[in-house]
Amino acid sequence: MLLRCLKAELQKCRRSPVWLAFVLLPIFPAILGTGNYLGNIEVLDDAWYSLWSQHTLFSSMFFLPALLGVFCAWQWRLEHTDHNWNSFLTAPVPVEDLYLAKLVWASVLSLLSQVWIGTLFVISGKIVGISAPVPPELPGWLLCGALGGISVCAVQLFFSMVIRAFAPPVAFGLAGGIVGLLFTAQGFGYAFPYSLLCIGMRANNPQMELDLLPFALSVLAYLVLFALLSLRYLKKRDIAAE
Helix, strand or coil: CHHHHHHHHHHHHHCCCHHHHHHHCCHHHHHHHHHHHHHCCCCCCCCHHHHHHHHHHHHHHHHHHHHHHHHHHHHHHHHHCCCHHHHHHHCCCCHHHHHHHHHHHHHHHHHHHHHHHHHHHHHHHHHCCCCCCCCCCHHHHHHHHHHHHHHHHHHHHHHHHHCCCCHHHHHHHHHHHHHHHHHHHCCCHHHCHHHHHHHHHCCCCCCCCCCHHHHHHHHHHHHHHHHHHHHHHHHHCCCCCC
């Protein structure tokens, strides 16, 4: 059943305009970060590490939370239009599989976004003339960033499901990214889901040592919490007759 739900979700997303956002949004922080690096190159003298700090400063706070918010809102958009909730809730499929399919594809997008961000980072470094080898920590930054993004996806899927409009959950994601940076700056990053994205990517601090156990436990806690909240909402929701 889960495989069928995954295929159905893929069919819905395959031709959606959300892929344009996936391609374009990470390009903006790459351009901004590279420009900021070149404008302060006399201070930012640690080559790849300085460039990464500038790229992630913009992507983790603004663009990635917005991108994940757009995708999660789009996943529920079809259910929120016409009478599609009726079809969704009366399908001969467990709601756990219906929800899990959306979470899996949102998680895949989180991983693909990190791969694209890493690709743009390497391209930017080559363009500005950094000749040193690419940091060996890069795969770890990207993987942990993807894991932090999955916790954001769980939160965004819940609010996108509960809120019928498309724009408010996206704005919520953008605000969450900004607040997450504030939590991280105050030393409470592991306690807030959007901060996990910043921490995982080592945003603006690539030399930071990640405390892996609290990070993984926090990601898991938010993932389980909002998955359970979402499933509870789905099981208690009445079939709409609007």
